Amino acid sequence: MNTRKHNTKKKDKKQLIYETALRLFAENGSSDTPIAQVAKLAGISVGTIYLYFSSKQDLINKLYLKVRKDFSDFIFKNFNKKLPTKEAFRQIWLNMASYWIENPRESFFLAQCDATQIVEKDLEKEGLETLRPLLDIWTNGQEQGIIKRVSLHMIYAFSIPPIHHILRASKAKKCSFEEEDLELVFQLVWDSIKE
Amino acid sequence: MNTRKHNTKKKDKKQLIYETALRLFAENGSSDTPIAQVAKLAGISVGTIYLYFSSKQDLINKLYLKVRKDFSDFIFKNFNKKLPTKEAFRQIWLNMASYWIENPRESFFLAQCDATQIVEKDLEKEGLETLRPLLDIWTNGQEQGIIKRVSLHMIYAFSIPPIHHILRASKAKKCSFEEEDLELVFQLVWDSIKE
Amino acid sequence: MNTRKHNTKKKDKKQLIYETALRLFAENGSSDTPIAQVAKLAGISVGTIYLYFSSKQDLINKLYLKVRKDFSDFIFKNFNKKLPTKEAFRQIWLNMASYWIENPRESFFLAQCDATQIVEKDLEKEGLETLRPLLDIWTNGQEQGIIKRVSLHMIYAFSIPPIHHILRASKAKKCSFEEEDLELVFQLVWDSIKE
Amino acid sequence: MNTRKHNTKKKDKKQLIYETALRLFAENGSSDTPIAQVAKLAGISVGTIYLYFSSKQDLINKLYLKVRKDFSDFIFKNFNKKLPTKEAFRQIWLNMASYWIENPRESFFLAQCDATQIVEKDLEKEGLETLRPLLDIWTNGQEQGIIKRVSLHMIYAFSIPPIHHILRASKAKKCSFEEEDLELVFQLVWDSIKE
DNA sequence: TATGAATGAGATTTCATTCAT
């Protein structure tokens, strides 16, 4: 028995379910996506999904945590602590935007989970904590007198929701948005929070 | 029978359904709210709901349009066209914030509709158009050189999503927010979009 | 709205479900009887069953209690307290036997519930209490020195299980049994418990 | 490979499945015990069970026959044909009671099979035949004028169901029963069937 | 208008059985 092969296979199947579910959940909402549809699109049987997840809710919860983790890992990868505050923020902010541009499904799904009560409450209680390095940058900036001394939630509210909104509107063809506009958006972000 | 009384009654029942549905949809999501639950909480029978709405989707759609209209009516009431740009924007913006603070259910429901595909697509295609007077203010501001010459979607993205986010986080007990903080938030909004 | 008619209808439907379920449960066991089969045989839809019972287990529990109550009501009807001990016991005992002869489905179903863990535990905790008048007769007999002074559970064990067994074996064609044999069986019962 | 060892292993595995299945079937009923649960508790894989039994029903059938055989073997072991009728019956009867006291799982399982249609009909058609030596004792007793000349089914009904009932009620904590009460119970059995 | 019992398609979940390894 080849353990590596075995594990790979297992991961592949779970990964396949994650990907298929994410696609359908993002497009139609998790409440309007039957498990049978996920199975069909994934080319596996319903029972197989219940082999990896104990219930539909379990799949939603785990997918949510996984996407949040993927997102965190992505935006902080290659993070250089020595950069000056604004530049450090700029890099992470651009990483976030890139993630959403390149992963619209993840973006839609997270937005849905946050707007509704789909995900079981305990899972999201961590709040901003998953963004700890970014919070530290902001705090530093405040201590240096570069960033306004307002609550971090407020800094967050002007840093992330606006670009998130723009990209979702763009995807929904409600407005056009090109990648080169990112710098411009960051300019507005910075104007809002800078001292 | 007195026609006026009759009409009043009719309106009352429809209104009752709207209010009950809004409450449940906001709390649990429309997909997870059976029509029977709406009827029960409203103290009427399921059949009655189908007298006023042709389907559950129809109720959702009409509720969505109604809330959007209530919202528009509220934020533009007593609107004084002669005020200077910043002050005009400030008044409308404070109206929006007040609406969300006083009507958290409406706020949650609209956020859900926008984050998911609950509402039939055609209904929202109007996009920003319902905010026409506000768009005009922004355009004026741009012509006067007071507001940055960026797309109105971008102005919108920095004007509304941040405060919307803050208020929802506050309702969900993730951060504290007092009404007197509104002026501060508006400061950040203005800093972001002003020339 | 005719309340009586209304109630009658409602009762009829619930009664219909009870009867159909009892028939199938007795024949095939409740675990091997899908709700859909009950619905089909009753000529109603699955949903209707869930209108009257919250779950399959609820139907089983309520059917169990109902049959137990029907049984109790039947065996103690027209009960004459003034009869001498042996005669009083004889009448009730013959009533029991008659009930099982005339209601083999009820008999099978109760036997199943008692032999398995089908019915939720709390429901049967009453134990012998539903047979209170019979217990009183036995106690009287013991005080008069007519019946052996052993635990009532033991008296019960020689009074009911034997005839129950015989009738079930007879129904299953494992032995022949005619109604006129009842007096003979009662003779053995009495021989076992009499002082 | 050593054939004996091999066979031993084989037997052990089959025996392991029997024991595990019996335990779960007795506790939860065979219909409510998934094969996977048997496998898990036995520490083997589902596939292995299907190596030894062609289906779940096959396992139930064979377990039933095995338990019946174990029971027969146990109650007739060391049986001395020369004992007088009452004493011979008494010994076998005490063996039965001992078996049920020491093997409550077997007792529960057999009771379940007899009360429901779990076991395929043909298997139990033998009826009382497995108790042949006991039947012979009873017949002898009848010929000697010691035992009432009633059908053997009736003799059986007063010999076994009462003690079976008492022991099951005792296990279910519905009444207390000590091993020294057995002699008393046998007294009632004998009183019922003796001429 | 108003009712709410009834429907039945469809959703979630379970589980006996198979089969590639």
Add this chain to the structure above:
DNA sequence: TATGAATGAAATCTCATTCAT
């Protein structure tokens, strides 16, 4: 022999919608 992931038919239960009253 032994495994256990995979299957998919079937079970339980839900709920939007209808219709007789």
